[in-house]
Amino acid sequence: GNSVTQMEGPVTLSEEAFLTINCTYTATGYPSLFWYVQYPGEGLQLLLKATKADDKGSNKGFEATYRKETTSFHLEKGSVQVSDSAVYFCALIPFGTGNQFYFGTGTSLTVIP
């Protein structure tokens, strides 16, 4: 079946620290991969995406590379800010199945000054 596994949180970092949130997936074929972010009290927002192997998605200093050999899509940021505190969701859409998302359970990030 199709599924996404994220590292468990919560994650607490100091400002300017390096961030990695691990995400691995199970899917048939070549899924599209996404990271969504949910700020407190708000809906989910697309952070970045990658639609084929070796693609790198990037936005707002965050980046993630689609690694088919390790079935991973880890989220990274070189220097986090307090404003990055949010819940991050890894998600996939299996190829050829329309637009149904499979979400991970989310990883809560808190950045302290």
Next chain:
Amino acid sequence: EAGVAQSPRYKIIEKRQSVAFWCNPISGHATLYWYQQILGQGPKLLIQFQNNGVVDDSQLPKDRFSAERLKGVDSTLKIQPAKLEDSAVYLCASSLGSGRNSYEQYFGPGTRLTVT
């Protein structure tokens, strides 16, 4: 461009009561989704509409949940009767529609339902 609108933002009801949520997608978006997000979990798709037709409702508990999208624009999701385990945030999302490059879904702020 206006985002996905949802109302109400919060709702508290007693078990066995009924409740309805409303969603207005982004103008021009053909596809509309309802998700259930239980605390500590990722969103789970309940139902997907393409215009006013249902594409996928395989995870909708049809004995108590119903949804409609009349005229292919606004949508309502209803729960009748509610159970304690229905306490969750109900998210509405929309996307342009079909095609591998039309995947980006835009989410509304959600409705937080508490069943007591």
